[in-house]
Amino acid sequence: MNKRDISARENRAKLIAAARQAFAEHGYAAASMDDLTAAAGLTRGALYHSFGNKRGLFAAVVEQMDSEMALYAQTVGDKSEGDWEGLLAEGAAYIEKALDPEFQRIVLLDGPAVLGDPSQWPSQSSCLQATIAIVEKLINEKALKPVDTEAAARLLNGAALNAALWVAASDTPQEVLPKAIEAFRALATGLLK
Secondary structure (H helix, E strand, O other), X not given: OOXXXXXXXXXXXXXXXXXXXXXXXXXXXHOOHHHHHHHHOOOHHHHHHHHOOHHHHHHHHHHHHHHHHHHHHHHHHHOOOHHHHHHHHHHXXXXXXXXXXXXXXXXXXXXXXXXXXXXXXXXXXXXXXXXXXXXXXXXXXXXXXXXXXXXXXXXXXXXXXXXXXXXXXXXXXXXXXXXXXXXXXXXXXXXXX
């Protein structure tokens, strides 16, 4: 990798870090491109070169955070006993993350408003593929009913995502969280054989 490529990667990382902080503190609409580029020690030109515009930068921040969330949920799931409990733990971990102020504001509140349907985000697509693999394994092991693998995976991921969106948008998220997790587990359990 040449110096120019290294510099571009470093600038990109600086802009994402500064934007993440600005979007968390001020929200997407109120975050100033001039302030966040100054915080990164860069110019608007660097932002335009790397991301095209503010929305492109925001998409990169959301993708980074949602990917971090998926890794966190997978780590939580891996600590569970068996694939089924792991799948439930991953969903619950995703829902619980709605209480994290940064994740709540950027990914769950501003994300859909700015980027549209979260199920269409690239980071959600990789989560879906991981869920499909687990569901397929559980169906093959006869632990789950013989339903369409993709349909079951999409519904499980959709239930966790919508539960997290509900918690994030609630006036009383601490009260809503246990209800959301309980309902998610109850819905998922309907897949058990």
